[in-house]
Amino acid sequence: MLDLAIIGGGPAGLTAGLYATRGGLKDVIMFEKGMPGGQITLSSEIENYPGVEEVKTGMELMESWPRQCMRFGLVHKMEEVSRISQNSDKSFKVHTTGGKEYDAHSVLVCTGGRPKKAGFKGEDEFFGRGVSTCATCDGFFYKGKEVVVLGGGDTALEEALYLANICTKVYLVHRRDKFRASPATVERVKRSDKIEIILDSVVEEVKGDAGGVTAVVVARRDGEEKREISVPGIFTFVGYDVNNQVLFQESGEPLCALNEFGEVIVDLNMNTSVEGLFAAGDLRINAPKQVVCAAGDGATAAIGVISYCEKVKDH
């Protein structure tokens, strides 16, 4: 019986593993089918992780984490988890796609999430080199420049407003004739003299060169007009997939409470609605989706796990 099974090897999972093993838990496994490090390893530039002064790639930033976090006994299993279920004695069972099962007193789910692809030409080629899905992360790199934002929901409009504080101009492209965002946010976007709204339009393509994106081709959906906007960056906000699949039971119900977006509902201690089951990082509600926040979540969750394990193992 494991003390703790950590599902996911990004900043939250690694930090939780560090804190849990350093805090005296003996059997802690982090399940991550690939190399640990998480989604941030896809990022080409990060300069806002406090304590790391140099601008690094995500891969460089995370390079030392597995070494540091596994120093106290955390074990990494390169197995993919298919599902977490709860045993009748309130412990948990981790099921892997390879057909293995592991029992654990507690489970921390930190499987993150992933922004949806918009599907235009050049999106993958220029990802991290002008195509971004995070204004908080990358907006500053476009200070004093113009950018395109793609999307029509709350996130897209809020991020457009965020970027309008930094950039000289934001072209906000949305495929429909009205926004899905809340009326107050739409009003603020309309009042901004830095945001040009382009409705009924799609991004067909991003063009670029070795230095990254140079232009975005925007087309009206009625085929009436095509426009090439010279910008070094495009931010896409067309949806977000929460990696919550491991929580779904054979009945189709999730193991713990989720919100309408599928994010795990947690309190300030990263407790979910099920005792002994914790969540941290990008898959929880209100996640700021920043490395330092996910790491903080992981530490917080581990402290709770240690206390929980003391209680259940004492019975």
Add this chain to the structure above:
Amino acid sequence: MLDLAIIGGGPAGLTAGLYATRGGLKDVIMFEKGMPGGQITLSSEIENYPGVEEVKTGMELMESWPRQCMRFGLVHKMEEVSRISQNSDKSFKVHTTGGKEYDAHSVLVCTGGRPKKAGFKGEDEFFGRGVSTCATCDGFFYKGKEVVVLGGGDTALEEALYLANICTKVYLVHRRDKFRASPATVERVKRSDKIEIILDSVVEEVKGDAGGVTAVVVARRDGEEKREISVPGIFTFVGYDVNNQVLFQESGEPLCALNEFGEVIVDLNMNTSVEGLFAAGDLRINAPKQVVCAAGDGATAAIGVISYCEKVKDH
């Protein structure tokens, strides 16, 4: 009118300043009467800040933070804040002990807290060299060794249980004949075969040498017995002072809701009960009191501040 006034220059304040200015806020002042870095700079060893692999002193860990966090326009004022009040237009006023006043659209309070001193001989001399106030931080340094824990409340007993997972033995010293902690926690402590309970007793002195603490002198309060316990460490949990003074108004009421311990009540976004007033780090409820958690709080709060400022400045 400032966009944001940050009160306190520890990991939370510095990270918030980084995120706020990098996110486009123009006028952001961090009020910290001393050098930035926070309470962690008093720590002699830290090895659990993820991404910093080497064991460093707290001072070394924080050395680069002010440079990194002030790179985007954050201004540090070496002024002491006496009070924060709210103006009739819902903006805030920061009052300094020097008699100055600053108006700000939003305020982030991250003034931290401080463990109370127990008052025994050698406490200050050996602080950070065998005398600790944080088991999560320092417990691991006593793996396989014996330690003393001083205190009788929930924190003391929970930390004693935490240390019992790591250390070979924990001497739990309490001045009264019973513990103030919750009955369930007391029961778990009593059941632990690693914890020796020493009631009606006080710590008179810690003894040590150049390498740190070597022994703790424990005396019964009735004067009947004095005992020198050979240990390399003592953890004291005799209370905690939350640095919430700046929130108290001339009426004696706090500006926002606090819990029974004086900690600021926040939600997952670090909002307090007053819109535009945020709190982060050790002075908030449920604070894990770890550098990475405080930094995560700061980033979270700054993202909320940016969004708040967009709204209020738009009116």
